[in-house]
Amino acid sequence: MTPLLNLHLSKPPVVSQVSYVNSLENLLKEKEESKRVDELEKQLQEDIQGREADCSDGDDENAGGDEDLSEEHRAFLKRFSVICHAIPDYHPGEDVFELSTSGKIFNQHNLDLRNFHFIPQNPIEKLLLSSGVTQQLSLVINGFLSSAYNCVLCPVPVLKWLFQVMSVHPDYCVSTQILDRLMDITLKNASISDEQSKPWIPSLADVSTVVVNMGVAFRSLFPLQHLQPSFNECDILSQMQETVSKQQPREDLTPAGPAFSSVPENNLINVVKFLGFCTTVIQGGYTDQEILLLLLLLFKISLEKQLKQIPLIDFQCLFIKLLINIKDWDTKMPELCLAVSELSSHHHNLLWLVQLVPSWIIRGREVRRRLSLVIISKLLKKHVEIPDDSDKQMSLLLEFLVYMKPSNLVRKMSQGLKQQNADEDHLDIELEQKAYYLIYILLHLVSEASFFDTVNSNQRQHLLKLCGALDKHIKCDIREDARLFYRTKVKDVVARIYGKWQDMIQTTRPTQGKLHDFWEPDS
Template structure:
């Protein structure tokens, strides 16, 4: 070295063979060995720190280096061969980027070659060849597991999602804490001894159904659209003549577009064959012709001009329901409907459909039934004289039977209930027709749960509706228990509780089990469950007989007697068990009924004390 003079320049040491000064070399770099830069204590601590990070494997590793340095750790490999081999490979990968950065520095400068920070930061953005990029990725993944990349993070996230999905799958079962989760082979059958063991100790829940089984009412295929019989009709206008001479498809389109209702607003009167044709056209399921809206507008127009709407007769109503697919032969065989309401049905039964299509058919059927009931309610209210008491009893029986259809069990039927309310309120001699109506309604089905559904379908917003519910419940209980129906129809008002006291003594499941075995043609699978099922329905009917109205003074003693019988029959004497959930349901209903009756007793004067409370087993 030459000592510096006054006018000369100071001579400095030549740069290191790598081309970088010691403060330009990052810590994880392998360009130069850190043995000559740091003390042995510092290098040992750094090596222990890196080993600790490898063992703990944190979710996020160290940040990326500013330089595109190769992530080879010299301190992680105590031997010299590994260090020199990694350094030589890293020199080949970074040489191009650093050479470009050095070329940007002005040549001829005797000072140390200092690469600007901007060039150092942009050195890693130089394009690399695919071979060099693959070699760098290989070194990054194999020699430094702490360096994170976007691909590795995305892959780790996917693996976590797959592991979580496999753990939540029901096909995977966990053997124990130490063993991995395995999926059993579904195709492998169980051995014979295993199946016998499971069949021996299997426990069936045995619950009481919450929904009634229903009746196969709308089981036939709906008939095609009827044809309009226009013979003998004289057209009142040119447009009406065009409609009467058109084909059936054009007539249906004329109705669907709403032109028919506009036509008969301009002419004096709508012919009766056209009105009957529209009413039969309403039986199409689904209603693609908009016949209900047309007939409704024509009837409203007649009501405002003539003063009375057109009302279909009872046979026409029965034919419409038969065209909709109803099979009324069961009511005719029991003598509940006349023959003109039950035409001979030679149609084949409807084929079973898929669940999705069955739900759509149930919605369409409920919509069609609601439209027919809405039109009939208008006729019953506007022209009450068109339907005498006997016709109203027939319509009440028919509508209650239609409401038991299996497809309509879970569908709300407000229009049907409103029509039942209108028919009940229009009966002239109520007390004379009430026994006959109860005897007819208690025979619309042979299943006790369906009869409970009939009682629930009746409206209870008026005094007649509530009285019909009480009397019908007594008739159904007497029929199910084998008692004569004449003994449970008291002649005086509010005498139902006295008749109920004689019937409630027979609702014990042990007593009903003998009745079930005697009535069933084949022995049931579980007679105890069937007896509790029947007792459950009888208790619901008894609750409907008591009602929610305030008791009279002479009725309090009967209700106290009913509470005592309920405690004796379905209280402590009814045992429960793990496989006897139907008994638990029956006892829960008995408890709720007992509490309700006690509340009715507590509504009396303060000097009248209620009877003793429900006794625990």
Template sequence: MRLWYPSLQEVKEVFRCLGAYNPALYPHGPFQHSSRALESEASLGCWEPQDPPQEVALDIKLSYIYRFLILCFLVQPTSYTDASILGLMELLCRAGLDVGLRLLPKTDLQQLLLLLLENIQEWPGKLQPLCCALSWVSDHHHNLLTLVQFFLDATPRGRQLRSQLSLMVIARMLGQQESLPLWGEKTQLALLSQLLSLMRPSSLRQCLGSETLPSSPGQQSKASAELDHKVCYLCHSLLTLAGVVVSSQDITPDQWGELQLLCMQLDRHISTHIRESPQAMHRTKLKDLATQTYIRWQDLLAHCQPQGQYFSPWKDI
């Protein structure tokens, strides 16, 4: 007896029936990004605005869809091609970023994405196209950080995807996606070290503040405060992603020097450039994250230190 399972196009049609209006759900082909710009950064979801009860109902319907797809992949794991799996993962990630569902748990979605990831046959060959597709799901750094968090670090593939996707998102947000050899011979820690130097708040401020400020002094002060908040917000997301890159690595003694350089870069380019103020609590929040990240990386340094670096009181006795 042959069991029925929905095709990618049928899943898209179900999402459309649930109210999806985003044209990105129907690209001209897999991983083509020409029509993926969302209409508004203020509303980055795939669904029309709904009242809270309807949002809960939508979450329940999506949960049923996720569980049914989990069942399909458990019963017939080879029924979908790699291309269909990648397209389905992109579709699910877009749906998961719906602004109306932001406060609801994503357990079923995370389990489904983990199962899809483990069912990709050509691995790690499909890692690059998957990361390229997912890194363009949204134009906002907050959404891209949330997308990375959809993928659990419970398996080696999950950690590999989280690390590489985080690196690609950082590079994209800093405008370095084309110039850096993200898929070259350099290690991810070495690439992250190059990107970390570009995450300095003053550098981000120059990138975000390219527009002309208002002529009125009062408006200038307000615009400057808003820009400062945007800079810290972006830097916070980028630094969180940098932490994902490092935490997803199996740090070896050979990488001790690269991690040590990362700690130096973090302190030099970010921590020392954050001036806390009672009127700007977002700076304090960013400073706290930088401090916590530095402590975690220093702890990793202590655990992966090469044997030759340890002091031995019994040496030469």
């Protein structure tokens, strides 16, 4: 061996700075480690499944759960258990849609334009009437219909057919494309129409038809006996039967069944968008009574449980247009508030309806204030007439606030509910949770009822009295407890309302001749 070779062999190997060397030895080690991890994961999964099986087998034996605990342990758990979910963040909602009945009037397969008593006037209309259902829809989506009505009015049967297909077609893209065609044709109709030939917009009966076809019962849309439309469900069914009964059976049609497997939110939103577009482009399309019934219909639909997590911005935009279009506002607004307060029996649902009313227009704020007072009166069982004057409304709100004392509400709710064999402690806790839940909702309604764009000196005095009553009757009556989180949640609402009122007070001047306002005790 040469000296030079000895020199090279005697040198220590140079350590590479590379963090990973793709050698066979490293690959084998990684494979072994991965195999070990997989075995551990598999064993852990088997243990979890085994424990679940043991728990499911011993459900009857462990049904009590606390039977093996001593009295001392039970007392300890009872003393330190925390109640967190007595006041939910979201309203419970209602089951408005019955999806098993969806598509009972019509579906995308039996809506044939040839059955709409339509006489063709141009080549494209003749092409439509000579085509099948699928071909008709294809012609609409590809823009043939829009080009046919550039300079002439589109016939009402065609618009009504498009409106119904848009409401029932399960494909989101197809429904949205039909919405675009409807808007385009409606805008052209509005530009070329005159007083003798007003452009078509969906009537209350047309809207009710498509919503009932989505799975909402007719009685749910109009639940109030004194506010019923001029038509009923039989009228809708008989009218639509003339349209769809002539459809001949086809081999390629899908078997009859529900049109939707879940709440058709996309179709519903498209219907609402088109109504909002129509009320913007075409003024005076609905009477005051029709607007009232349409608002109640939309409010009722918004209570659907599956719509709780969806921002209903399009609903609110339509509300703005409908509220603005009411001509006899002073008469219809109190009637609307009274009717909306009857749409649900749950107080949290009623608060949701109040907060759904758009607050960025004057009429929306007026509805929110009066509707809040109506609901407070209903929940407190104080059946009084809501005055129109703002000062009298604030005085009435002060009276309502005094009745919201938590201890008084708990006492009233407990009267007549305790049974001899019932666990009184458990019953008291449940009643207190219900009472604080009710107070939580009432305080939000109080906040809505006390909101004004500008605060004058009289309203300032009312706000000072409201601050004193809120502090005396609500805040001082709540004894916070680390275990009873719902009390803290209510007290947090009290603090926020108090801060809001103080901000409103500070932004207005005191009464003439005074430098400061001081709280005066109740006489």
